[in-house]
Amino acid sequence: MKTKCIHVRTCLAWAAVALLACRVLPTAATCADTPVVITSELKGSWMTPYSGWDGRTVIILHGFADDMDGAGDLTKHFAEDLAIHGIASLRINFRGEGDRKRTDIESTFLTRIEDTESAYAFAVKQPGVLPENLGVLGWSLGAATEIEILGRHPGWFRTGAVWSSPAGDLEKTMMAMAGAQQAMKDGVTTQDAGWKKITTHRAFYESFHGIDLDRSLSKYPGAFLSIHGSLDFLPDPSQELIKAAAGQPAEAVTIGGADHIFNVFDGPKGHSARLMEMTLDWFVSTIGKPKKPGDSD
Numbered sequence: 001m002k003t004k005c006i007h008v009r010t011c012l013a014w015a016a017v018a019l020l021a022c023r024v025l026p027t028a029a030t031c032a033d034t035p036v037v038i039t040s041e042l043k044g045s046w047m048t049p050y051s052g053w054d055g056r057t058v059i060i061l062h063g064f065a066d067d068m069d070g071a072g073d074l075t076k077h078f079a080e081d082l083a084i085h086g087i088a089s090l091r092i093n094f095r096g097e098g099d100r101k102r103t104d105i106e107s108t109f110l111t112r113i114e115d116t117e118s119a120y121a122f123a124v125k126q127p128g129v130l131p132e133n134l135g136v137l138g139w140s141l142g143a144a145t146e147i148e149i150l151g152r153h154p155g156w157f158r159t160g161a162v163w164s165s166p167a168g169d170l171e172k173t174m175m176a177m178a179g180a181q182q183a184m185k186d187g188v189t190t191q192d193a194g195w196k197k198i199t200t201h202r203a204f205y206e207s208f209h210g211i212d213l214d215r216s217l218s219k220y221p222g223a224f225l226s227i228h229g230s231l232d233f234l235p236d237p238s239q240e241l242i243k244a245a246a247g248q249p250a251e252a253v254t255i256g257g258a259d260h261i262f263n264v265f266d267g268p269k270g271h272s273a274r275l276m277e278m279t280l281d282w283f284v285s286t287i288g289k290p291k292k293p294g295d296s297d
Contacts, residue, residue, distance in 0.1 A: 031083035033076075036090075038122045042115050044068060044092035046126065047079045052086040054290045055130030058283055059119050060091045061112075063140030063164075065105055065198050067098045070139060072264035074272055078137070081280050087287065088129070092119045103190075104199045108207035109170075112145045113152070120149075120156055132158065135287045137279065139163040140260065143226075144170055144213060150224075151216025159223040159286035161279050164260050167237030167244075170211040180205050214244035221247045223286040227275060229258025249286065253278060 033047045045068060060075050062068050068091035069076040079089040093099065094115050096106030124131045136157045138146030143165030150160055166173045174180060179189035183202050190199040217224070224245045228236050238252035255262065255271050263270030 031080060033079075036122070038092065038115075039118050041095050042092060042118055043098075044090055044119065044122075045079075046088070046090055047083055048088040049083045049086055053088055053128065054086060054133075055088075055128050056086065056133040056135075056287050056290065057088045057090065057123055057126075057129050058082055058135040058137055058287070059116070059123055060089055061116060061136070061138040061142030061145050062091070062094065062098065063142050065097060065102070065193070065196075066139075067100050068093045071261045072272065074262075074264050074276070075137075075139065078276050078279065081276055082283065085280065085284055087135075087283060088126075090119055090123050092116075101196075103197055105204060106201070108204050109145070109148075109211065110207050112141070113148060116145055116149050117153075120153070130290050131156075133288045133290055135159045135161070135283050137161050137163070137283075138165070140165070144211075147213045147220075148211060148216050150220035150222070151218075154220045154222075157220075157222055158288050159225075159283060160220070161225040161227070161282055162241075163227050163262070163275065163279075164229065164232055164234060165226055165237055165241065166213065166234055167240040168212065168214050170213055171205075171208040173234070174205055174208045214240060217241060217244040218246050220245070223247055223282075224250045225279070225282045225286075226252040227278060228252070228254050229260060229262055229271065230254050230256045231259045233260055251282075 031047050031049050033045055036044050036046045038044050062070055075091060079091060082089050092115060094107050094112050096111060123129055134157050136146050143162035146160055146162055179191040183189040183200055183205055187202045190197055224247055226238060226241045228238060236254055238254055242250055242252045255274060258271040262272045262275045264272040
């Protein structure tokens with residue numbers, strides 16, 4: 001029987017404080033975070049536990065105009081938490097985009113897809129990696145990238161999780177963004193995103209044509225988790241994504257009071273500790289245990 005659940009969870013401040021206090025912080029002896037060259041233009045970081053790694057690995061995809069460490073270094077901290085629990089990870093900086101200080105975005109959705117495919121090819125070639133025990137995590141546009149990859153390559157990942165994901169017609173979502181219409185008309189637009197000015201080009205918006213995330217997710221047979229904040233500027237995709245998900249288990253969680261970046265800069269008053277706890281539990285429970293000699297299929 002297919003397991004599909006939607007939860008709404010309101011995280012009170014005191015609970016977030018308790019979770020943050022209980023988080024096991026990594027030490028210098030916990031893991032190795034090694035810069036890697038995936039292709040001539042695609043760079044990343046390969047994090048492995050110093051001990052206890054059994055081949056389980058998660059690929060992490062960052063959001064729009066961000067970098068591999070994520071807002072508030074949240075994805076880097078999550079990679080450290082994975083390592084504490086014996087899971088390696090690969091974070092990548094998407095070409096034409098993966099630099100927090102970069103303002104002129106030259107990536108497209110298609111280059112993001114290509115970079116994720118390159119990251120997968122790199123990961124499965126690393127000594128010790130078990131292709132049957134791979135997971136993937138995407139945040140925001142990284143979540144959309146992940147879902148499209150799951151649809152194009154449904155056998156690659158045993159489990160996936162998305163943070164702050166859109167759903168459905170991705171072109172419609174992206175064309176509603178500030179400056180999109182101007183970019184389509186004039187070829188380029190520059191908008192103040194609050195934390196920096198961002199220049200995008202017509203090719204960026206054109207690359208979302210024909211991308212239906214619900215259709216892509218329906219092709220994926222593995223485990224799937226969506227976590228969204230109730231105060232996210234993107235509509236809550238929980239109902240839509242769970243309906244589209246073909247695999248099991250499939251779960252969606254809405255964190256009450258959380259914004260698009262889960263209030264990561266609010267410290268203990270934010271929701272990032274709860275986000276990481278839920279996501280870590282998900283990967284530990286769904287990425288699978290490596291088979292030992294003599295194990296039956």
